[in-house]
Amino acid sequence: MKRSKTMEFGVGLFMVAGILGLVFLGLRVSGLTFSAPSQSFQLEANFANIGSLKPRARVTMAGVTVGRVEAIELDTEWFDARVVLSLDSELEGQLSKDSIASILTAGLLGEQYIGLSVGGDPEMLEDGDTIRDTQSALVLEELIQQFVSNMASN
Amino acid sequence: MTDAPFIEIEELYFSRGDHEIFRGVNMTIPRGKVTAIMGPSGTGKTTLLKLIGGQLTPESGRILIDGQDVHKLSRKALFTLRKRMGMLFQSGALFSDLDVFENVAFPLRVHTDLPNTMVRDLVLLKLQSVGLRGARHLTPAELSGGMARRVALARAVALDPELILYDEPFVGQDPISMGVLVQLIKRLNQALQLTSVVVSHDIKETLSIADYLYLIADGQVVAHGTPQTLDTNEDPRVSQFIHGEPDGPVPFHYPAEAFYRDILGDAPMIQIG
Amino acid sequence: MQSKFSNSAARITRLGRRGCDLMEALGRAGVFLFQSAVGVPSREGWRLWLHQMHFVGVLSLAIVLVSGLFIGMVLALQGYTILVDFGAEQALGQMVALSLLRELAPVVAALLFAGRAGSALTAEIGLMKATEQLTSMEMIGVDPLRRVVAPRLWAGFVSLPILTVGFSVVGIWGGYLVGVEWLGVFEGSYWSNMQASVAFVDDIGNGMIKSAVFALVVTWIAVFQGYDLVPTSEGISRATTRTVVYSSLAVLGLDFVLTAIMFGGL
Numbered sequence: 191m192k193r194s195k196t197m198e199f200g201v202g203l204f205m206v207a208g209i210l211g212l213v214f215l216g217l218r219v220s221g222l223t224f225s226a227p228s229q230s231f232q233l234e235a236n237f238a239n240i241g242s243l244k245p246r247a248r249v250t251m252a253g254v255t256v257g258r259v260e261a262i263e264l265d266t267e268w269f270d271a272r273v274v275l276s277l278d279s280e281l282e283g284q285l286s287k288d289s290i291a292s293i294l295t296a297g298l299l300g301e302q303y304i305g306l307s308v309g310g311d312p313e314m315l316e317d318g319d320t321i322r323d324t325q326s327a328l329v330l331e332e333l334i335q336q337f338v339s340n341m342a343s344n
Numbered sequence: 345m346t347d348a349p350f351i352e353i354e355e356l357y358f359s360r361g362d363h364e365i366f367r368g369v370n371m372t373i374p375r376g377k378v379t380a381i382m383g384p385s386g387t388g389k390t391t392l393l394k395l396i397g398g399q400l401t402p403e404s405g406r407i408l409i410d411g412q413d414v415h416k417l418s419r420k421a422l423f424t425l426r427k428r429m430g431m432l433f434q435s436g437a438l439f440s441d442l443d444v445f446e447n448v449a450f451p452l453r454v455h456t457d458l459p460n461t462m463v464r465d466l467v468l469l470k471l472q473s474v475g476l477r478g479a480r481h482l483t484p485a486e487l488s489g490g491m492a493r494r495v496a497l498a499r500a501v502a503l504d505p506e507l508i509l510y511d512e513p514f515v516g517q518d519p520i521s522m523g524v525l526v527q528l529i530k531r532l533n534q535a536l537q538l539t540s541v542v543v544s545h546d547i548k549e550t551l552s553i554a555d556y557l558y559l560i561a562d563g564q565v566v567a568h569g570t571p572q573t574l575d576t577n578e579d580p581r582v583s584q585f586i587h588g589e590p591d592g593p594v595p596f597h598y599p600a601e602a603f604y605r606d607i608l609g610d611a612p613m614i615q616i617g
Numbered sequence: 618m619q620s621k622f623s624n625s626a627a628r629i630t631r632l633g634r635r636g637c638d639l640m641e642a643l644g645r646a647g648v649f650l651f652q653s654a655v656g657v658p659s660r661e662g663w664r665l666w667l668h669q670m671h672f673v674g675v676l677s678l679a680i681v682l683v684s685g686l687f688i689g690m691v692l693a694l695q696g697y698t699i700l701v702d703f704g705a706e707q708a709l710g711q712m713v714a715l716s717l718l719r720e721l722a723p724v725v726a727a728l729l730f731a732g733r734a735g736s737a738l739t740a741e742i743g744l745m746k747a748t749e750q751l752t753s754m755e756m757i758g759v760d761p762l763r764r765v766v767a768p769r770l771w772a773g774f775v776s777l778p779i780l781t782v783g784f785s786v787v788g789i790w791g792g793y794l795v796g797v798e799w800l801g802v803f804e805g806s807y808w809s810n811m812q813a814s815v816a817f818v819d820d821i822g823n824g825m826i827k828s829a830v831f832a833l834v835v836t837w838i839a840v841f842q843g844y845d846l847v848p849t850s851e852g853i854s855r856a857t858t859r860t861v862v863y864s865s866l867a868v869l870g871l872d873f874v875l876t877a878i879m880f881g882g883l
Contacts, residue, residue, distance in 0.1 A: 194668075201670040204678065208779030211786045215821050219714050219789060221812025248813060296707075301813060397756055426758040437753035440745070451757045453661075496753075 231282045231317040232260065233275045235291040240271040241302055241327025243293055248303040249275050256281060259304065275304065286311040292325030302327060348411075350375040350507060350539040351396065356405035358388070358395065365391055366402070367563040373556075378533050378540040380554035382547070384585065387560050389543040390434070393509045396541070397431060398422050409507070427455055430500030431509040436492035438484035444471070444495050445480040451502045470498040474528060490521025497528060507539045508532070514546040522549060529553055547586060551575075559585060646841045653766040653840070665768035673734045673769065673836075674776030678783065680733055681726050685717075685784035688725060689791030692716055696792075697800050706796075707806035711814040713792035714785075718815065718824045719880065722785040724872050727831035730777050731864035735839035738769055739860040742843025743853040751844075766840050773836025774829070781828040823879045830871060835864040 216222040240262065249257040257277035265272040275291075288309030295302050315321065351373035358366040365388040373379045381389055394400045396407055398414045407414045409425065417425060438447050448467045452458060458466070471477040474494040484492060493513065500508055513529065514522050530553050533540050544550045550557075551571045559567045559574065559582060567574060567582045574586060584592035600606065696712045742765060745751050751761040789811075796802040815821070839860045846856035 197671045198667055200675050201667050204670065204675045205775075205779065208782050211779075211782035212821075212825075214786055215718070215782065216817050218808065219718070219785075219811055220815040220817040220821055221809075222817045246813070246816060301708075301810070394752075399752065399755060423758040423760075426756055429756065431753065431756040433749045433753050435748050437749035439750055439754075440748070454757070454759050499757075 229279045230257065230276045231279050233277060233285075233315060233317075233319055233321055235273050235275065235304075235321040235324050236265060236268065237271045237273060237291075237293060237324050237326050239326040239329060240273065241293055241295075241329055243273070243302045243304070243327065247301065249277060249306065250303060251281075251306045251308075256306070273304070282317060283314045285315045287313040287315060287319075288323055289315065289321055290323045290325060291321045293327035295328065348375070349373055350410060351541070352408040353396075354406050354408075356395070356407065357403045358391065358400070359403065360391075364563055368405070369560065369563070369565055371558055371565065371568075373539065373541060375539050376533075376537050377555040378529070378542060378553050379556045379558070380542045380544060380550045381558045381560060382543075382545060382550060382585070383560040385545060388563070389545075389560070390511055392560075393431065393511050393541070393543055396509060397426065397429065427451075427503055428505050429507045429509065430503070430505040432493065432496050432500050432511060432513055434512045434515060436484070436489070436496040438487075438492055438496055438499070440484050443481055443483050444476065444487070447484065447495060448499045448502055451499065455503060466502070467498075470502055471495075473501075473532070474498045475524075488521075490517050490524065493517075493521075493525065494528065497525075497532070501532060501536065501538075504536065505538070507541070510540065510542040510544070512544055513542065514544055514549050522546075526553055547588065561585075642845075645845070646837070649762070649766075649841055649844065650770075650837055653762040653770055662763070662768060665764070666771055669768045669772035670776060673738070673772045674779060677730055677733045677776065677780060681729055681780045681784050682787050684725060684729055685722070685787040686791040688721055688784075689713060689717065689788030690795045692721070692788070693792035693795035693800070697796060697802070706800075706802050708810050709792070709796045709802050710789075710807035710809075710811035713796070714789055714811045714815050715820060717785045717788045717792075718820045720872070720876070722781050722788060723824050723827040723831060724868060726781045726784045726828065727777060727835055727868045728865055730773075730780060730832075731835045731839070731861055731868065734773065734776070735835050735860050735864055736857045738773070738836070738839040739843040739846070739857045740853055742766070742769070742840060743846045743848070743856055746844065746846065747848035747850070747853060762844075766844060769840055770836050773839070774832045777832030777835065778825055778828045781824070785824070823875075826879075827872065827875050830875065831868050834867050834871065838864045838867065 243259065243262065245259050245262055247259045248255050249259060257275055260274040260276040262271060262273050264270075285306070286309045288311040290307050290309065292305050292307075293302055294305045309323070349372040351371070353369055353371040353373075356366050356369040357364075369392075371381075381392060383389055391400065395402055396409070396414065398417070401415050406416075410428075412421075412425060414422070414425070438444075439450065442450065445467055448470055449463050452463050452466060456463075468477055468480070471480055474497055476491060476494055476498070479487065479491065479495070484495075487495065510529065513525050517525065526549050529540065529542070532538060533553075542550060542554065554571060557568060557571060557574050558565055561581060567577055567579055569577070574582060577583060577586070580592055583589070692713045693709060696709050697706055700706045700708055700712065742751075745761075745765065751765065754761045754764060793804075793807060797804045797807050842856040842860045842863070846852045
């Protein structure tokens, strides 16, 4: 009987360890947070070129992560990229209308993310608004082309 | 107690692949007696027990146990009927993950709601009757062959069945444990008024406990009767088996072509002289 | 001409017979799975299940964790030497975590499980069959499918996903040891790159689904091979080999199919 008790304990421990492992994977590895969806608000931004930006990419402000890219789709009216951002609800009503969203790259070949910087407009962005002022991704080929054509014209 | 036979086997046919094992077997097994089914190895004696237990289904014919056709029962009814049977397997077939005590307690635990103390008393009683009360904490791996078979016997009678099927109970036993088993089977049968069916080819031991004998060979019953009548039976097949003669109607040689042809091949005969 | 024709006809007949045999075996295995898995477990059933969790799960933990650690370490080492050429060694965490969660943990844990627990299940059930324990259980009036097979089937089904989680966790930790502690990748970028790229539902969830499918298939093959074998010592050894071979092939084949469905945009 005693042996069977320690065995039952072992199996219990095994299953608890499995659940803890899953929690670890969720929190530490996939960066899951327990914030409810109501605690975020959405903004939209149109970019002429998003480069290799992916859904779930970071949205930062002064280097601090404040949200994620929710969805990316083609705007068939203007033929540019419509990016839906999901931001911390703390920032709702805090960002001025003329805020700038730009696509930045971490390192030379790193992942791409969105950087926000605020402007000076007294009017603030609300849930569902669109950021007008955007800066597209730097595309390496275009940079090189520019450089080459500058050289040629000089 | 009625005089109606406990088991009736009527016109039983069974074959495995192309090999016919039973071709029209008829038997009646009386209530409260020890009936032995004997025959040379490979005549399907174990198969017959499996047919009686409902684990195999015959091609035709039927087996009635206490008036119920075993192979027409639903799965549930068959399992209910099996509670009234015990079976002792050749190897004992003890559950290797349980100790001796739990092995004997197994049928009680699955089929009854008896409180633990009562299960304990019953198990010890059964173990006492086979003389192994002291071995209750051993695992099946620690038992000798004879002891394992005695524990299996205690397990088979745990639910006080009306019928016990013994599959080759004496095979591979030393003379002492053979004697013990013979004693036990006899005593259990008398004490519990059981109907016993013993399948065996150990003539001496079987003759000493059986009330009635069936001898099967070539898929049929070749003789039946009390031990005394069979002993004096004139049929050469019967006397060969009962008296253990090496050659007779059951040949010593496996069928083969003539010996000298096999040795000499098709070479022309050498003229001698 | 005639003999050539009858020869190929015989070959086709043989092929047909093998096909029929295969379908028949699959049918039997399906009925077997249904009969053992369906039904409400009793109190006793829970106890038996717990017992099997110990043998199938807890005792496989050591080999799975050790393998996970080494695989994570090797991944980090190999990944680093490739990524450093592109100056992208910050992406090491992402690479280690994604390879483990999506592929290596479910597949390698399932292969180890087939070798460690699957073969033991086959041999154990086979031995019970060879020593007539299953038959005698039936004669006592207890269904061996419910008593012997079902607890093992469920224990395997629950154990392997847990083992897979353990494999991933230890593997990611092993990658951390090699990448961060030894090769000097910045700790912050190891974790943050990982968090930015790993999605809970898409990566961890899909990995778990794979693992559950593998668990079912491997345990099913193992218990069926044990239950269906020829009850001799040769039969047991053959069935044990078959368990490992069939379940390894099934795991690798199914992995391709599942990956194509989950990540291949099908």
